[in-house]
Amino acid sequence: QVQLVESGGGLVQAGGSLRLSCVVTGLAFDTYTMGWFRQAPGKEREFVAGTWSSWSAGDTHYADSVKDRFTLSRDAAKRTMYLQMNSLKPEDTADYFCAAIKGYRISRQFREYDYWGQGTQVTVSS
Numbered sequence: 001q002v003q004l005v006e007s008g009g010g011l012v013q014a015g016g017s018l019r020l021s022c023v024v025t026g027l028a029f030d031t032y033t034m035g036w037f038r039q040a041p042g043k044e045r046e047f048v049a050g051t052w053s054s055w056s057a058g059d060t061h062y063a064d065s066v067k068d069r070f071t072l073s074r075d076a077a078k079r080t081m082y083l084q085m086n087s088l089k090p091e092d093t094a095d096y097f098c099a100a101i102k103g104y105r106i107s108r109q110f111r112e113y114d115y116w117g118q119g120t121q122v123t124v125s126s
Contacts, residue, residue, distance in 0.1 A: 002026035002115045004098050009120030012088055016124070020083040022098030022117055030054065033101045034074060034081045037110050038094035038122075048096070049083060050106035061106045066092075088124045095119040 008020040020036070035050035049072040051060040060072055071084040081098060099113035107113070 004117035
């Protein structure tokens with residue numbers, strides 16, 4: 001059974017930081033592209049960052065809105081993906097979801113992802 005479990009959300013003031021974690025079980029972690037998405041109330045789910053890593057190569061993409069503020073990383077031994085979020089802004093407020101798609105291609109389309117976590121809420125106050 002595939003499970004993606006996020007944690008690390010919370011309430012933070014603008015300019016602050018949070019680190020989200022996503023623990024993955026039930027799939028071959030190194031054969032999947034992993035992504036972070038977010039969804040604010042009344043808005044469509046949007047791509048935040050994505051990454052894949054094989055024994056010989058890897059790639060990471062960010063949405064323009066978070067580039068230079070957010071950093072995605074993954075620890076294969078712990079089967080965990082992280083999203084370090086710095087310089088948070090009120091517009092970063094959303095539910096954050098991790099997702100997995102088979103293969104080595106970062107898609108920014110949430111409908112293409114095969115597995116999803118339950119989400120963790122991030123609220124940034126001004």
